[in-house]
Amino acid sequence: MKGLWGSSTLCHPSSGRWLLSGESSQSDRSSWSCREQHEVCLWSCKPREQNIKRILGMMMVICSLAQLVLSGWALTAAASPDNFFYHNFLSGKDNEEIHFRGVKLFVDSAQPSVFAVRGGNATMPCRFWHEPELSSPREVRVKWSWLPAAGGPETDVLVAIGLRSRSLGEFRGRVRLRRDFPGDAALVMTELQLNDTGRYRCEVVDGLEDKSSSVHLELRGVVFPYQHPHGRYYLSFLGAQQACEEQDSTLATFSQLFQSWKEGLNWCNAGWLADGTVQYPITQPRMPCGGHGLAPGVRSYGRRHLHLHRYDVFCFSSSIRGEVFYLQPSHKMNLSEARQTCQEYGAKIAKVGQLYAAWKFSGMDHCDAGWLADGSVRYAITRPRRNCGPSEPGVRSFGFPPPHHKHGVYCYKSDDE
Numbered sequence: 001m002k003g004l005w006g007s008s009t010l011c012h013p014s015s016g017r018w019l020l021s022g023e024s025s026q027s028d029r030s031s032w033s034c035r036e037q038h039e040v041c042l043w044s045c046k047p048r049e050q051n052i053k054r055i056l057g058m059m060m061v062i063c064s065l066a067q068l069v070l071s072g073w074a075l076t077a078a079a080s081p082d083n084f085f086y087h088n089f090l091s092g093k094d095n096e097e098i099h100f101r102g103v104k105l106f107v108d109s110a111q112p113s114v115f116a117v118r119g120g121n122a123t124m125p126c127r128f129w130h131e132p133e134l135s136s137p138r139e140v141r142v143k144w145s146w147l148p149a150a151g152g153p154e155t156d157v158l159v160a161i162g163l164r165s166r167s168l169g170e171f172r173g174r175v176r177l178r179r180d181f182p183g184d185a186a187l188v189m190t191e192l193q194l195n196d197t198g199r200y201r202c203e204v205v206d207g208l209e210d211k212s213s214s215v216h217l218e219l220r221g222v223v224f225p226y227q228h229p230h231g232r233y234y235l236s237f238l239g240a241q242q243a244c245e246e247q248d249s250t251l252a253t254f255s256q257l258f259q260s261w262k263e264g265l266n267w268c269n270a271g272w273l274a275d276g277t278v279q280y281p282i283t284q285p286r287m288p289c290g291g292h293g294l295a296p297g298v299r300s301y302g303r304r305h306l307h308l309h310r311y312d313v314f315c316f317s318s319s320i321r322g323e324v325f326y327l328q329p330s331h332k333m334n335l336s337e338a339r340q341t342c343q344e345y346g347a348k349i350a351k352v353g354q355l356y357a358a359w360k361f362s363g364m365d366h367c368d369a370g371w372l373a374d375g376s377v378r379y380a381i382t383r384p385r386r387n388c389g390p391s392e393p394g395v396r397s398f399g400f401p402p403p404h405h406k407h408g409v410y411c412y413k414s415d416d417e
Contacts, residue, residue, distance in 0.1 A: 104131050105209035107185075107202060113216045116192050117361070118318035123178065124187040124215040126202035141205040142177065142185045149198040149253045150274035157200065158187065194219065194250040194318060221318035222360040223252045223260040225267045226352065228312075229375055229400045232269060237306035240272040240313035247374060249315035249353035250274070254298075256316050257281060261298050264392070270301055271312040278304050278311050317353035317360075321415045324350050324358035326366045328408035338371040338409035347413035349373045354412045355380055359395055369398055370408040376400050377407050 116122040178186040203212040228234035251274040261281035278301040358364040359380035
């Protein structure tokens with residue numbers, strides 16, 4: 001059997017010395033044992049007692065060398081002393097280069113944030129490359145994961161190895177890798193939903209290398225304060241979540257509220273946010289809202305008890321795929337008649353989030369108050385004018401009048417309908 005240096009080596013049981021091929025007799029060989037590991041045979045023998053310490057020391061050196069060779073990876077030096085590659089002997093693919101040291105894997109996103117709207121598409125950029133470049137392309141593993149803006153655990157979005165990929169969970173069927181050029185691992189998303197906001201992480205694994213980069217997805221939309229029909233500060237955190245969902249919206253994040261404050265949102269009532277905190281935006285400090293001595297900003301009550309405490313809520317809505325329109329046939333209607341009238345036009349009575357979205361994205365401007373699905377009466381103004389409320393654009397509210405009162409109605413008809 002071949003030893004580590006190419007010749008047959010045996011340990012003589014009497015002398016305790018190592019013999020080359022041909023020096024030993026057949027009887028000597030009969031006392032030797034052999035163990036095969038990955039097609040490499042290591043010889044051991046039982047020398048005389050007086051030689052055991054010396055032989056054991058030699059065997060420890062031999063085994064250390066054998067472990068390095070037989071672990072499945074052999075190091076071979078390249079032209080540069082700082083540039084090494086390893087070969088996968090176990091798979092039989094000796095000719096494939098796998099990065100070990102010197103050649104570095106890089107992963108980068110071209111931009112830190114991507115902005116989109118609900119129902120639209122978005123592309124989160126990510127590319128990877130090696131320096132210096134490998135002689136042939138390798139089959140790397142790409143994984144995209146998502147950390148929700150509202151908080152919660154990081155979840156997998158897509159996993160790909162080579163040309164094979166699989167989308168997961170809530171993203172199944174809505175995501176894919178772009179692959180426009182070698183090293184392109186950009187994530188293409190379709191049919192964006194309100195809750196898709198958050199941080200998306202692109203992770204690339206190539207052998208021993210593991211690098212990642214992140215992109216934040218932000219939906220463009222509108223934040224609006226919302227009260228329960230029973231009045232101010234009525235909603236627990238779970239009630240706030242449900243209230244926003246019923247109005248075709250979701251709980252606003254702090255970044256969304258902060259952006260709305262920069263755009264002029266000025267609201268003195270405190271409301272829940274997606275992270276469980278209670279805050280409110282002030283652009284014009286005044287006595288009931290912290291006093292004149294406090295600077296403008298987003299005021300925070302911190303985290304509150306999700307079940308015991310009660311506040312209003314800030315909801316977030318984005319663009320809609322459809323149309324919001326005002327109806328007032330020959331006469332004004334009570335709430336029940338308003339619902340029926342929208343149905344006769346092949347539509348449904350509009351929700352608060354849909355009215356805000358129509359005002360924000362479609363420039364809806366109508367000075368007549370109308371019923372909405374939650375029993376409130378509101379109207380949207382883009383061009384402020386006399387007899388249409390305050391001097392700034394916005395959605396005006398008359399609260400929740402008795403259902404028998406007479407008004408027009410705002411209806412919503414989706415593109416599908």
